[in-house]
Amino acid sequence: xxxxxxxxxxxxxxxxxxxxxxxxxxxxxxxxxxxxxxxxxxxxxxxxxxxxxxxxxxxxxxxxxxxxxxxxxxxxxxxxxxxxxxxxxxxxxxxxxxxxxxxxxxxxxxxxxxxxxxxxxxxxxxxxxxxxxxxxxxxxxxxxxxxxxxxxxxxxxxxxxxxxxxxxxxxxxxxxxxxxxxxxxxxxxxxxxxxxxxxxxxxxxxxxxxxxxxxxxxxxxxxxxxxxxxxxxxxxxxxxxxxxxxxxxxxxxxxxxxxxxxxxxxxxxxxxxxxxxxxxxxxxxxxxxxxxxxxxxxxxxxxxxxxxxxxxxxxxxxxxxxxxxxxxxxxxxxxxxxxxxxxxxxxxxxxxxxxxxxxxxxxxxxxxxxxxxxxxxx
Numbered sequence: 580x581x582x583x584x585x586x587x588x589x590x591x592x593x594x595x596x597x598x599x600x601x602x603x604x605x606x607x608x609x610x611x612x613x614x615x616x617x618x619x620x621x622x623x624x625x626x627x628x629x630x631x632x633x634x635x636x637x638x639x640x641x642x643x644x645x646x647x648x649x650x651x652x653x654x655x656x657x658x659x660x661x662x663x664x665x666x667x668x669x670x671x672x673x674x675x676x677x678x679x680x681x682x683x684x685x686x687x688x689x690x691x692x693x694x695x696x697x698x699x700x701x702x703x704x705x706x707x708x709x710x711x712x713x714x715x716x717x718x719x720x721x722x723x724x725x726x727x728x729x730x731x732x733x734x735x736x737x738x739x740x741x742x743x744x745x746x747x748x749x750x751x752x753x754x755x756x757x758x759x760x761x762x763x764x765x766x767x768x769x770x771x772x773x774x775x776x777x778x779x780x781x782x783x784x785x786x787x788x789x790x791x792x793x794x795x796x797x798x799x800x801x802x803x804x805x806x807x808x809x810x811x812x813x814x815x816x817x818x819x820x821x822x823x824x825x826x827x828x829x830x831x832x833x834x835x836x837x838x839x840x841x842x843x844x845x846x847x848x849x850x851x852x853x854x855x856x857x858x859x860x861x862x863x864x865x866x867x868x869x870x871x872x873x874x875x876x877x878x879x880x881x882x883x884x885x886x887x888x889x890x891x892x893x894x895x896x897x898x899x900x901x902x903x904x905x906x907x908x909x910x911x912x913x914x915x916x917x918x919x920x921x922x923x924x925x926x927x928x929x930x931x932x933x934x935x936x937x938x939x940x941x942x943x944x945x946x947x948x949x950x951x952x953x954x955x956x957x
Contacts, residue, residue: 904940
C-alpha cells in the first residue's frame with residue numbers, strides 16, 4: 580500500500596493511488612480512482628438522501644466500486660442507508676476499500692466483494708433480497724449490464740446509471756450506438772441531450788420487457804460522462820405504455836430547425852427545404868422530476884451542485900432538445916445574447932422557455948428557430 584495515499588472528499592477519507600492524483604488520465608492499475616468525478620459523487624449523495632424515504636429496504640449496491648469512493652461517501656454522509664454493498668473485479672481495489680471503511684468507522688455497514696457485476700447484482704444483499712438502490716458506473720457503456728441492474732432493484736427502488744462512451748452516444752460512431760442503444764444518435768449542438776435520451780430509451784425498453792416501468796427523476800452530463808437517475812416499478816400496464824415516451828428527433832443541419840417526430844425518416848425541412856436527419860428511437864418524455872430535484876436542492880451542497888440543480892429545477896425537460904445561445908447569435912450575425920435575456924424575451928412573447936442543466940450556455944423553448952430569430956430581432 581506504499582503507493583496509496585489518503586485524500587478527503589466531502590466528509591470521507593479515501594485511500595487512493597498516488598498516480599490517480601498526478602496523472603491527467605487516472606490509470607486503472609493498481610486501482611482506479613477519478614478525482615474529476617467528484618461532482619458525480621456529490622450529486623449521488625444528494626439523490627440518495629432525497630430518495631431514501633421512499634424505500635422499504637435502505638440498501639445500496641455499488642456495482643463498480645473501485646477503491647470504494649461512492650460506497651464510502653454514502654456510508655459516511657448518508658448514515659440512514661443501512662447497508663452498502665460494493666463490488667469490483669480488482670482485488671487490490673477491494674482490499675483498499677475495506678481499509679478505508681475501517682478508517683471512516685463504517686466497516687460494520689460496508690460489505691465488499693470480488694465478482695462479476697451481474698453475478699454480484701443477482702446474488703442480492705446478505706439476505707438474498709433485492710437492493711433498494713443500484714448504482715452502475717462502468718468504464719464505457721452500461722448497455723450490457725442494464726438487464727442485471729433492473730432485475731436487482733426492488734419494486735419502487737432507484738437506479739443510477741453512468742455512461743462514459745460519449746463519442747458513441749453523441750454521434751461519432753453511429754453503427755455502434757444503434758447496436759448498443761437501439762437508436763441513431765445526432766452529432767449536433769445538443770448531442771449530450773440526445774445521448775441521455777438514447778440511454779433512457781434503452782433502460783425503458785429493457786424494463787418493459789421485464790414487466791417494469793421507469794420514471795426518470797434527474798439527469799446530468801459533463802464532457803466525459805452522462806448520468807441518469809430513475810425509479811423502477813413493477814407494472815405490466817405501465818410497461819405496455821412505454822412507447823408513450825419513446826419517439827424521434829428530426830434535425831436540419833442547414834438551418835437548425837428541430838422537432839419531435841413519431842417515426843424515422845429524412846423529411847424535407849419545413850423552414851428551409853433541406854433534407855433533415857432523424858435521431859432515435861429515444862426517450863422523448865420529461866427527464867427531471869421537479870419535486871425530487873427540489874428535494875435534492877434542500878440539502879447542503881457546493882456551488883457547482885447548486886448550479887446544476889437550480890437549472891434542473893426550472894428546466895422544461897419535456898422539450899427533447901435545447902438551443903445554444905451562440906448558435907442563435909451566429910445565425911443572426913449579432914453579438915451573443917445572454918441565455919437569461921433570450922429566455923425573458925421568449926417568455927414575454929408567450930413561448931415556453933427555460934435554462935437546461937445540460938449546458939449553461941443553452942436554453943429550451945417550444946419556439947421554432949425562425950420564431951426565436953423573430954423575437955430577438957424585435
